[in-house]
Amino acid sequence: MHHLMHRHLGKIVAGAALALTGTAAMAAITLPSDAGAAGSGNGGRPAAAGAPVPGSDGAPPPPGVVERAPAQGKRGTGRDPLTDDELRRAQDLALPRTRHGAVADVTGKPGLERLTTDLVELTPAQARLADPPRLARVSFYDYRSDSYLTTTVNLTTSAVESADTQHGVQPPPGHDEAVEAARLLIADPLGAGLRQDYRAATGHDLTGPDPLSVTGFVYRGRAEGEAPGALGDCGKHRCVRLFTKIKNGQWIDTRRFVIDLSARTVARLG
Numbered sequence: 036m037h038h039l040m041h042r043h044l045g046k047i048v049a050g051a052a053l054a055l056t057g058t059a060a061m062a063a064i065t066l067p068s069d070a071g072a073a074g075s076g077n078g079g080r081p082a083a084a085g086a087p088v089p090g091s092d093g094a095p096p097p098p099g100v101v102e103r104a105p106a107q108g109k110r111g112t113g114r115d116p117l118t119d120d121e122l123r124r125a126q127d128l129a130l131p132r133t134r135h136g137a138v139a140d141v142t143g144k145p146g147l148e149r150l151t152t153d154l155v156e157l158t159p160a161q162a163r164l165a166d167p168p169r170l171a172r173v174s175f176y177d178y179r180s181d182s183y184l185t186t187t188v189n190l191t192t193s194a195v196e197s198a199d200t201q202h203g204v205q206p207p208p209g210h211d212e213a214v215e216a217a218r219l220l221i222a223d224p225l226g227a228g229l230r231q232d233y234r235a236a237t238g239h240d241l242t243g244p245d246p247l248s249v250t251g252f253v254y255r256g257r258a259e260g261e262a263p264g265a266l267g268d269c270g271k272h273r274c275v276r277l278f279t280k281i282k283n284g285q286w287i288d289t290r291r292f293v294i295d296l297s298a299r300t301v302a303r304l305g
Contacts, residue, residue, distance in 0.1 A: 110169065110190070117154050117171060121190050125152050128193060129173035129186035139179040141215045141273075141296055147175035147184065150209050155187060170196065174206065181272060181297055205253045208275045208296075213251030216275045216294040217244035223301040225292060229279070232287045248282050251275040254293045265295070265302045272297035 109120040126149060140148040155170035169190040176183055183204040187196040220226040221241055233241035254276050256269030273296040279289045291304045
């Protein structure tokens with residue numbers, strides 16, 4: 036049994052804490068003692084004496100009403116969030132015109148990896164205009180050249196206001212990047228502990244990232260004080276670490292694993 040426990044990279048721990056053992060570790064999440072169906076719903080205070088309790092007269096509560104979302108226009112005004120149409124237009128305008136295969140996304144397929152699309156704060160002079168422009172900043176990552184691209188577009192005039200390309204800049208990873216990192220970890224020999232912990236928790240084999248909820252955060256290598264062996268290129272390469280949770284289940288601690296999305300390799304810290 037002692038030998039089997041050491042073969043298992045995971046370790047179940049109680050509470051919300053994640054035990055950092057240098058391997059995958061599962062953790063149960065507990066709710067506050069006053070949460071749940073038995074909670075009073077008023078911060079633990081008793082109901083006022085004589086106050087009617089909904090449904091206490093035996094009558095069913097009134098049905099909930101789902102209101103239809105208001106129709107969304109093609110263009111927002113002022114500081115309104117970007118509409119779906121504006122998001123599509125901003126991303127189309129920001130895409131650089133490159134030959135096929137000149138850039139690559141996180142899976143290695145032709146095309147840039149889209150990261151964020153945000154409304155840009157106007158300058159005081161722009162804000163005073165009778166019809167202030169709607170500006171959006173779109174960011175991409177190119178895995179072919181390991182470069183970070185940001186482009187500002189004017190949605191009012193459909194013009195590109197500015198474009199910038201930087202190397203060695205690592206913004207927070209997007210969801211698709213985190214999922215791809217999980218896919219690489221699961222398929223790698225270093226992912227054996229993750230696979231074992233998932234099977235111990237669910238009774239099923241883990242063959243892909245779909246049963247997991249993953250969030251990625253950037254690992255910058257030497258800029259963080261440690262970059263052993265294969266991790267020396269992190270910072271120049273796109274490297275991430277993961278918070279990993281079984282959907283509707285336990286956490287599995289995978290924070291000591293670093294996935295180099297540029298080289299498509301997996302390494303372990305410590």
